[in-house]
Amino acid sequence: MPEPGAAPRRSPQGVPYSDLPHIVNADGLHLFCRYWEPAGQPRALVFIAHGAGEHCGPYDEMAQKLKELSLLVFAHDHVGHGQSEGDRMNIKDFQIYIRDSLQHIDLMKSRHPDLPVFIVGHSMGGAISILTACERPGDFAGVVLIAPLVQMNPESATPFKVFMAKLLNHMVPSLTMGSIESKWLSRDKRQVEAYDADELNYHGGMRVSFGMQLMAAVERMEREIPSISWPFLLLHGDADKLCDIRGSRMMHDNSPSTDKKIKIYEGGYHALHHDLPEVAESVLKELTTWITEHIPATTSQEAQ
Numbered sequence: 010m011p012e013p014g015a016a017p018r019r020s021p022q023g024v025p026y027s028d029l030p031h032i033v034n035a036d037g038l039h040l041f042c043r044y045w046e047p048a049g050q051p052r053a054l055v056f057i058a059h060g061a062g063e064h065c066g067p068y069d070e071m072a073q074k075l076k077e078l079s080l081l082v083f084a085h086d087h088v089g090h091g092q093s094e095g096d097r098m099n100i101k102d103f104q105i106y107i108r109d110s111l112q113h114i115d116l117m118k119s120r121h122p123d124l125p126v127f128i129v130g131h132s133m134g135g136a137i138s139i140l141t142a143c144e145r146p147g148d149f150a151g152v153v154l155i156a157p158l159v160q161m162n163p164e165s166a167t168p169f170k171v172f173m174a175k176l177l178n179h180m181v182p183s184l185t186m187g188s189i190e191s192k193w194l195s196r197d198k199r200q201v202e203a204y205d206a207d208e209l210n211y212h213g214g215m216r217v218s219f220g221m222q223l224m225a226a227v228e229r230m231e232r233e234i235p236s237i238s239w240p241f242l243l244l245h246g247d248a249d250k251l252c253d254i255r256g257s258r259m260m261h262d263n264s265p266s267t268d269k270k271i272k273i274y275e276g277g278y279h280a281l282h283h284d285l286p287e288v289a290e291s292v293l294k295e296l297t298t299w300i301t302e303h304i305p306a307t308t309s310q311e312a313q
C-alpha cells in the first residue's frame with residue numbers, strides 16, 4: 010500500500026495507476042495490463058508478449074479474435090514500454106521480462122487453475138516467450154511465435170560489429186545505435202503510418218546496452234533450443250529484415266519437440282501480423298486454429 014499522503018504513482022503518460030489495470034513487479038515497478046475476457050467460461054488462457062519498442066495495445070485485434078473463441082487473453086507493457094514504468098526501452102537484465110511474464114501468468118493461473126496456458130510472442134516478445142516456456146517446460150499447452158528474435162542477422166551482426174558492441178557497452182552503454190526504418194517492417198503503408206504515429210511506441214535509437222541484452226537472450230536461446238520439447242508454431246516472413254528467418258528455421262530443425270510447425274510467408278516482412286491484409290488475416294487464422302486445436306479435451310468431453 011502507498012504511504013499515507015504519498016502522491017499516487019502515475020504512468021509515463023501521467024495517469025494514476027489506481028485508474029489503470031496493472032500489476033506491480035518484483036522491483037516495485039507498475040506494469041500496465043490489458044485483459045480480453047470472454048462472456049462465458051474461458052477455455053484457455055493466452056498471454057501475449059509484445060516486442061521491443063512497442064506495447065500490447067496493437068494486439069487488440071488478435072486478442073478480440075481469440076476472445077471470440079472463448080479464450081481469456083491477457084498482456085502487459087513490459088518494463089520501460091508503453092504505459093508501464095521503467096527507463097524507456099532499456100533493461101539491466103533480459104531475465105526481468107521473463108520474471109514479470111511468469112508473475113502475470115501465475116496470477117492468471119491462480120484465478121483459473123484448471124485452464125491450459127498459451128503464449129503468443131512477436132520479435133523480442135518471441136524471445137521472451139521461448140525463454141519463459143523454457144523455464145516452465147511443462148506449464149504451457151503451446152507457444153506461438155510471430156517473427157521471433159531467435160538468431161542475430163549474420164549480415165547485420167557481424168563478428169566485428171558484435172565485438173564493437175561489446176566494447177562500446179563497456180565504454181558508452183547508453184550510446185544509441187541506428188534503428189531500422191518502419192517501412193522495412195511492414196508492406197502495409199497504413200500500418201506503418203499507424204506505427205510511426207503511435208506515441209506509446211519508442212521511436213528513439215536502440216541503446217548499445219539494450220542490444221547487448223538482446224544478444225545475451227539470443228545466446229541463451231541457442232543453448233536452450235536443443236532441449237525444447239513443448240508444442241510451438243512458428244510464423245515468419247522470408248523478407249524479414251530485422252529478425253532473420255534462419256533463426257526460426259534453426260529452432261524448427263533443432264528442437265526435439267514432436268509437435269512443431271513452421272509456416273513461411275513468402276515476401277513477408279517482420280511485422281507479419283501487421284503486414285498486407287491477406288498476410289495479417291492468414292496469421293490470425295493460423296494462430297487461432299493452432300491454439301484451438303491444442304486445447305486439451307476436457308474430462309467431460311472425453312467422457313462423451
Ligand SMILES: O=C(c1ccc2nc(C3CCCCC3)oc2c1)N1CC(N2CCN(c3ncccn3)CC2)C1
Nearest residue numbers: 060061063132133161194195200201204220223280283
Ligand atoms: O522486438 C522487436 C525488435 C526491435 C529491434 C531489434 N533489434 C534486434 C537485434 C539488434 C542487434 C542484436 C540482435 C537483435 O532485434 C530486435 C527486435 N521489435 C520490433 C518491433 N516491431 C513491432 C511491430 N512493428 C510494426 N508494426 C506495424 C507496422 C510496422 N512495424 C515492427 C516493429 C518489435
